[in-house]
Every structure is written in structure tokens, then in C-alpha cells.
Amino acid sequence: MEPFLVVEREENILIARMNRPDSRNALTAPEYMQEFVDLCAAIRRDKTVNVLVLTGNGSSFCAGGNVKDMRDKSGIFEGSPAELRNQYRDGIQTIPLCVYELDIPVIAAVNGPAIGAGLDLACMCDVRIASEKAKFAESFIKLGLVPGDGGAWLLPRVVGMPRATLMSLTGDMIDSSKALEYGLVTDVYPSDQLMAEAMKVARSMAANPSAALRMTKRLLREGEHMRLSSLLEMSAAYQALAHNTEDHVEAVEAFLAKREPKFSGR
Known part of the structure; x- marks a missing residue:
């Protein structure tokens, strides 16, 4: 099976692309989450890497969890309350603990929708740059759920408590222009320019000591x-x-x- 994260390197910059475009890069399997942990551990050991750029292949950045698995109570949503609690702790919650705590800057190049855990993943990064096609939603409440991966801690630190409260309690989608107004992203670019612009920022950071x-x-x-x-x-x-x-x-x-x-x- 192909890795979930396809990683390439340009000098002292790593580019990691979530690579399940057919499922909109949904975080559906424990092995996907382990790839984030393994990548961050490798970066911590490699002092020649100065910046990480994270993006998604296909039309989406990350669609969060798989709703069909939620319906079927299968995969990572299977088990008793105690088992589910541990699956969250040992699964999706390992991502914020490694990505947010990386010593190097992380740039999210948000190429498309970042929904639920996908939005929270973007908020784990230091800088977010969006395509004009990007959309954002803290949508857990629409499914009768709460942010299970740290979103209630991450989102207020990015957009402020009033806007984080609005996004979390409505679950409504915002577009890239609204995300720019909220300060959720720093810049919005045409889709075909997104990675080039993200790499400009990455090179500017990576050039420093x-x-x-x-x-x-x-x-x-x-x-x-x-x-x-x-x-x-x-x-x-x-x-x-x-x-x-x-x-x-x-x-x-x-x-x-x-x-x-x-x-x-x-």
C-alpha cells in the first residue's frame, strides 16, 4: 500500500503531501496517524531540515474522519466507550502532540477543503496559506460530536475565542476569503500558484540560521x-x-x- 504521506525534499525543506485523494485525504486509519508520528520523529533527529510544508494531493486538504465508518461504527470508530477513548488517545491525538510540538516551522498549504480534523490539522501548523478553493469548517457538532483532536485548544489560538466559538458551535463552512478575514490564513492565492507561494515562504524561513x-x-x-x-x-x-x-x-x-x-x- 502506498504511504499516506508522500515526502519529498528540496535542500533543507521537506514537503509532505497527504495522498488519499479518492477519500479527500480523510484520516481513517491508525497507520496514517503513525506516519505523522514517524515523520516528526525523523525530522527531530535530522538537524539539516529547517521547514516542513504540508499539503494534500487532489481536490482536498483533509476531510477529517470518514463519516461512513462513523455510521458503521467500524475502523477507528469501533468498540466500547473505553476502547474508543483509547483509540482517540493512541490514534488521532498523537498528531497534534507531534506536529504542533515540532521544533521547526510547519507551513500548511491548504489546497482545498479542510474539514473537522482537517481544519484542526491546519491549525497545528505555524502558518496557513490557502488556495482560493479552500474551505474550512469545525464541523464536529454537525455530526453530534465534539472536537476530539485538540480543536477546542487549537482553533481559539489561531482565530480568537469568539470566532472559534462561532465556528465550533455552528459547524458552518467558511470560504477562503472569510478565513483570511478571520486570520485563519495569512494569504489566499489561485490554486495553480499555491505551492509556489508556500515554497517562497518556506525558503525565506529555511534560509535563516x-x-x-x-x-x-x-x-x-x-x-x-x-x-x-x-x-x-x-x-x-x-x-x-x-x-x-x-x-x-x-x-x-x-x-x-x-x-x-x-x-x-x-
């Missing part, structure tokens, strides 16, 4: 739940580390010499 890139991402993540005083302590420690990297020295020398820096990742 890798240690500073990772530490800045971590500070942004920790700052979401830390007191200012605690974050300042962490920032001071990280800055001391950054000042002692070879890439910092090279960046300063290149700036003063008015030349392009050549970073080594050290």
Missing part, C-alpha cells in the same frame, strides 16, 4: 502558556546559546561586510 529558527519557534510556542517573566528567563538562556553559535558570528560579519551569509548549521 537553523538554531535560531528552532529556538524562536520554541519561544513562540512556550509563550502561549507562560508568564512573561518565565518567557524572559527562557529567552535569556536561548539568547546566550544563540550568541555562541558559528551562524550568529557569520550573520554579523556578513551584515557588516554587506554580503550574503553562508550558514553552516553550527
Whole structure:
């Protein structure tokens, strides 16, 4: 069976494409979720990767769960309440714990509908760029369900509590222009330009010193739940580390010499 995530590399950028276009890239099987875990573990070990771009093959980004499986109470929706609880904990909930916590920036190139868990997956990323064909819905409530994969934590941090409440309690779809208004995405492009634009952003990030890139991402993540005083302590420690990297020295020398820096990742 072909992998759910098809991964390619451009220098220090990874592009991962969800590859079940016939099912709109629905997250239907435990092995799909394990691929996210495995990919994130590999990225954590590979210090030469600076940015991950996530997108979907076909017309959709990710349709979330498979509604027919819900109806049939099959696959990941099979079992007693206790079994279902553990299937969520050991399945779909492993994705936010690995994707959201990655040290490198993650860009979602939302090529089409991002529905339910698909929207939450986009919210696990640091930056979201959308095709004009993209649509978004926190649609769990339409099926008599709650966000089971962290959406109630993720979505308010992206669009703010009032809009997250509106999206979560209506389950209604919004288009790419409304998503731009909400701040859910930073930019909207014609479909045929989406990946080129996403890669521009990825290259701009990836061109920076890798240690500073990772530490800045971590500070942004920790700052979401830390007191200012605690974050300042962490920032001071990280800055001391950054000042002692070879890439910092090279960046300063290149700036003063008015030349392009050549970073080594050290």
C-alpha cells in the first residue's frame, strides 16, 4: 500500500503531501496517524531540515474522519466507550502532540477543503496559506460530536475565542476569503500558484540560521502558556546559546561586510 504521506525534499525543506485523494485525504486509519508520528520523529533527529510544508494531493486538504465508518461504527470508530477513548488517545491525538510540538516551522498549504480534523490539522501548523478553493469548517457538532483532536485548544489560538466559538458551535463552512478575514490564513492565492507561494515562504524561513529558527519557534510556542517573566528567563538562556553559535558570528560579519551569509548549521 502506498504511504499516506508522500515526502519529498528540496535542500533543507521537506514537503509532505497527504495522498488519499479518492477519500479527500480523510484520516481513517491508525497507520496514517503513525506516519505523522514517524515523520516528526525523523525530522527531530535530522538537524539539516529547517521547514516542513504540508499539503494534500487532489481536490482536498483533509476531510477529517470518514463519516461512513462513523455510521458503521467500524475502523477507528469501533468498540466500547473505553476502547474508543483509547483509540482517540493512541490514534488521532498523537498528531497534534507531534506536529504542533515540532521544533521547526510547519507551513500548511491548504489546497482545498479542510474539514473537522482537517481544519484542526491546519491549525497545528505555524502558518496557513490557502488556495482560493479552500474551505474550512469545525464541523464536529454537525455530526453530534465534539472536537476530539485538540480543536477546542487549537482553533481559539489561531482565530480568537469568539470566532472559534462561532465556528465550533455552528459547524458552518467558511470560504477562503472569510478565513483570511478571520486570520485563519495569512494569504489566499489561485490554486495553480499555491505551492509556489508556500515554497517562497518556506525558503525565506529555511534560509535563516537553523538554531535560531528552532529556538524562536520554541519561544513562540512556550509563550502561549507562560508568564512573561518565565518567557524572559527562557529567552535569556536561548539568547546566550544563540550568541555562541558559528551562524550568529557569520550573520554579523556578513551584515557588516554587506554580503550574503553562508550558514553552516553550527
